[in-house]
Amino acid sequence: MSIEIQSIAKHFGAFTALDNVNLKVETGELLALLGPSGCGKTTLLRIIAGLETPDAGQIHFHGEDTTDRHVRERQVGFVFQHYALFRHMTVFENVAFGLRVRPKHTRPSDKEIKRRVHELLNLVQLDWLADRYPAQLSGGQRQRIALARALAVEPKVLLLDEPFGALDTKVRKELRRWLKRLHEEVNVTSVFVTHDQEEALEVADRVVVMNKGRIEQVGTPEQVYDTPATPFVYQFLGDVNLFHSRVHGSFTQVGEHPIPNDSAVAYVRPHDIEILREPNQQTLVAAVDHVRTIGSTVRLELRLENGDPVEAELSRDAFALNRYTSGERVYIRPRTARVFAEDFTI
Amino acid sequence: MAELTNPVPDAALRLPMQRVDHPSAPSRAGMMQFKQASVLPGFNLALGYTVVYLSLIVLLPLSALVLKTTSLSWSAFWQVVTADQVMAAYRLTFGASLLAAVINLFAGLLVAWVLVRYEFVGKRLIDALVDLPFALPTAVAGIALTTLYAPNGLIGEWLVPLGIQVAFKPLGIVVALTFIGLPFVVRTVQPVLQDLEAELEEAAACLGASRWQTFRKVIFPATVPALLTGFTLAFARAVGEYGSVIFIAGNIPFESEIVPLLIIGKLEQYDYAGATAIATVMLVISFGLIFLINLIQWWHTRRHGMRK
Numbered sequence: 038m039s040i041e042i043q044s045i046a047k048h049f050g051a052f053t054a055l056d057n058v059n060l061k062v063e064t065g066e067l068l069a070l071l072g073p074s075g076c077g078k079t080t081l082l083r084i085i086a087g088l089e090t091p092d093a094g095q096i097h098f099h100g101e102d103t104t105d106r107h108v109r110e111r112q113v114g115f116v117f118q119h120y121a122l123f124r125h126m127t128v129f130e131n132v133a134f135g136l137r138v139r140p141k142h143t144r145p146s147d148k149e150i151k152r153r154v155h156e157l158l159n160l161v162q163l164d165w166l167a168d169r170y171p172a173q174l175s176g177g178q179r180q181r182i183a184l185a186r187a188l189a190v191e192p193k194v195l196l197l198d199e200p201f202g203a204l205d206t207k208v209r210k211e212l213r214r215w216l217k218r219l220h221e222e223v224n225v226t227s228v229f230v231t232h233d234q235e236e237a238l239e240v241a242d243r244v245v246v247m248n249k250g251r252i253e254q255v256g257t258p259e260q261v262y263d264t265p266a267t268p269f270v271y272q273f274l275g276d277v278n279l280f281h282s283r284v285h286g287s288f289t290q291v292g293e294h295p296i297p298n299d300s301a302v303a304y305v306r307p308h309d310i311e312i313l314r315e316p317n318q319q320t321l322v323a324a325v326d327h328v329r330t331i332g333s334t335v336r337l338e339l340r341l342e343n344g345d346p347v348e349a350e351l352s353r354d355a356f357a358l359n360r361y362t363s364g365e366r367v368y369i370r371p372r373t374a375r376v377f378a379e380d381f382t383i
Numbered sequence: 384m385a386e387l388t389n390p391v392p393d394a395a396l397r398l399p400m401q402r403v404d405h406p407s408a409p410s411r412a413g414m415m416q417f418k419q420a421s422v423l424p425g426f427n428l429a430l431g432y433t434v435v436y437l438s439l440i441v442l443l444p445l446s447a448l449v450l451k452t453t454s455l456s457w458s459a460f461w462q463v464v465t466a467d468q469v470m471a472a473y474r475l476t477f478g479a480s481l482l483a484a485v486i487n488l489f490a491g492l493l494v495a496w497v498l499v500r501y502e503f504v505g506k507r508l509i510d511a512l513v514d515l516p517f518a519l520p521t522a523v524a525g526i527a528l529t530t531l532y533a534p535n536g537l538i539g540e541w542l543v544p545l546g547i548q549v550a551f552k553p554l555g556i557v558v559a560l561t562f563i564g565l566p567f568v569v570r571t572v573q574p575v576l577q578d579l580e581a582e583l584e585e586a587a588a589c590l591g592a593s594r595w596q597t598f599r600k601v602i603f604p605a606t607v608p609a610l611l612t613g614f615t616l617a618f619a620r621a622v623g624e625y626g627s628v629i630f631i632a633g634n635i636p637f638e639s640e641i642v643p644l645l646i647i648g649k650l651e652q653y654d655y656a657g658a659t660a661i662a663t664v665m666l667v668i669s670f671g672l673i674f675l676i677n678l679i680q681w682w683h684t685r686r687h688g689m690r691k
Contacts, residue, residue: 088585108588115589121582125604135590138600190590 038099038193038226039064040085045094047080047250054080055091056250062228064099067220069241070230073273077250078230079198085228086196087111098193111194114187114225118199120179122171128182129167132157135190157185160219177208181215188223197229201236213240234274238262246270268377271304278305278347280374303374307350312337312361313368320368323347325361337361339369445666451659463660468636469645475553476642477668480621483560487617488610490561491568498569499576513570516563521626528559529631551633556641559627564617571613575606608680615676622669 040062047055055077062068070078083089085096087108095104103111122131130137132154136145145153158164161181171179180200187195200216201209217240220227231237237244238258246253246261246269254266265271280303313320323339326346330336335356339347347369361367452460463469498510516524532539532549539550549555579602587597625643632639642665649658 086589088589108585109591109593113589115586117582117586119580119582121580121586123583123586123601123604125607134587134592134600138587138590138592138596186586186590 040194040226040228041095041097041100042081042085043095043097045081045084045091045096047077047084047089047091053250055084058094058250058252060245060252060255062226064226065224066242067217067227067229067240069237069244070228070247071234071237071244071273072232072247074232075249076247078232078247081247082196082198082228082230085194086113086115088115112190112192114190114192114195116180116183116187116195116197116200118202120171120176120183120203122179122183122186124171126170127167128158128163128169128171128174129154131171131182132186132189134186153189157189160188160222161185175208176204177212180204180212184216184219188225192225195225195227197227199230199232201233202231209236216240238274246273248273265304265375268302268304271375271377276307276348276350278307278310279303280305280371301376301378303371303376305371305374307336307348308334309372309374310347310349311370311372312349312351312359313370314359316368317370320370323367323369325363325365325367327363328361339367448659448666449663451656452663455656455660459656460660463657464664468640469642469661471637472640472642472645473664473668475556475640476622476665477672479553479556479560479641480618480624483557483564483621484614484618486557486561487564487568488614491565491613491617492572492606492610494565495569495572495576499573513566515566517566521563521624522630524562525559525627525630528555528562528627532558532631550631551635551639553632553639555631555633556628556639559631560621560624563624563627564621567616567620568610568613571616572606572609575609576602579605608684611676611680611683615673615680618676619669619673622665 042058042060042062045055045058046053058077058081060081070081072078080089084091087103087106091104095102097103098111123134126134133150136150136153139145155164155167158167161184163178163181163185166174166178166182171182174182184197184200197216201212204212213236216229229240238261241258243255244258244261245255248269254261254270256264256266261270262274265274271277281301316322321341323341325337326340327338328335329338330353333353335351335353337349337351339349341347349369455463494513498506498513529536529550531537532542532555534540534543534548534550536550539548542549547554549558583601583605584597587601592600623643625641625647628641629644632641632644634640634644642661646658646661646665649655649661
């Protein structure tokens, strides 16, 4: 089931939540909508689900216009950030809900419902919790139950709104991998919303980076990380250092590429900054301010002559070869950079 | 009134589990049976104050009531409280109160629903109107209702030709008790409906539930504890109601005479022991019923786990 989003616009009063958004979700893929809060990603998801109506534009499910169809008839599975489990029902009844509310002639028998629910609970590896109430479960368990409940109605599309947003880091990481595996198993077209770039890059087949109601870039995780289309994407997907050609001259010219004009900005990721002990024509002088070891990497906070801070990241092995100390004078050079014209403001 | 919807059993359920994890808990288990470990200070002081206060304000007068009753011999007591006129009054008081509370259960849920779910002109005014039966002197309410429902009253003159007589009949008592009980249900259910996340309804809709199924299976069960509380309050208030009822009831023995009126009647005849005997029976039945409802509520909360 593919989803086609055509020129969708949505306003809340004077605020533009979505501005002419076009997007195609391919059958069976796991797509991430990534962006800062307020960028319109959740609104887009809710419009796909039918929980919100767009001011303009159409939604097509597999070529069929569903813009005006009620949520009930869209056959979407929706997973909420705060689970939205029915507190007065057991885990079993929560998962069975979608089957029990069907009209009589399409409702499966009690035996069939029982079989399906246990099958789903096994899929999310929580069959042993069937008789508990949601209040007795941990956050991670609740979200897995919410997912099982959404899958019970055999949705054509699975939509997840910040599914791991309310969980702690460790559980979040486990669930990410688990979701990826689960998707490979059930292979239903899925869209999930997140503001966590790591989550999007790790889980999704394709990432849609959004900002201020528009799509900035659509691509595989590698594409959006390695070749960001806009300065915004560059900044949103990880830390970045900015160098202005006006100030830093030839430094910003990496390799053969000439600088487009004299007011360009070069974006360099911290792990793309090379630290040297000897100068050459492309280096800038910097002083080491702080050295911090963060897990497997070492982060150096450097300061240029004009006072601008620069961040560099080394692996522990690379750091062990040189052992820079704070206060030391070094020369830095970008291994690779992306240059954008300066008129962009953030 | 939100606190009436019972957060207490939650804490009681959770604490023992926490203590099991605590390494020093087993050694102290013996002395900790009565008092649960808690970070909140002042348990002894607070409990002491609560007991003293409740004793002075509630238990002392009630004990005096029972004590006064004991001046009657057992057979005399039995004769007073089982007299035909008294039995009829019990039936009427508890029956009408129960009926009124049931009516309020539905009407109150509806009013709370409208006040929470819809935006309309005059909503604030209606919201304020709900509290009026709380504030109005009950005698005023009684006189107003009687004027309306009397055979020559504004509503009565239309109902009587249809064969429906409200004033001076048991039906009038139900009307009066419904009037005074309404705010209890509305004010207990309203905050619960307000706190119900819209996401629950959205989730139900995504799963294919119709509006009616969503209400019946998702919203209504969530309001059950609050409805029970509101029902209990409305019922308790109705059982003890005097002022508004005596005007509209007509007070005909065996037909429309409520227990509080009987008690007043005995007092006016200086039959203090007789009055307290009836009052004691009333007390025991009321306490039993309210305790039963509380048990149901406690069982319900326990069964469905803690809130949240």
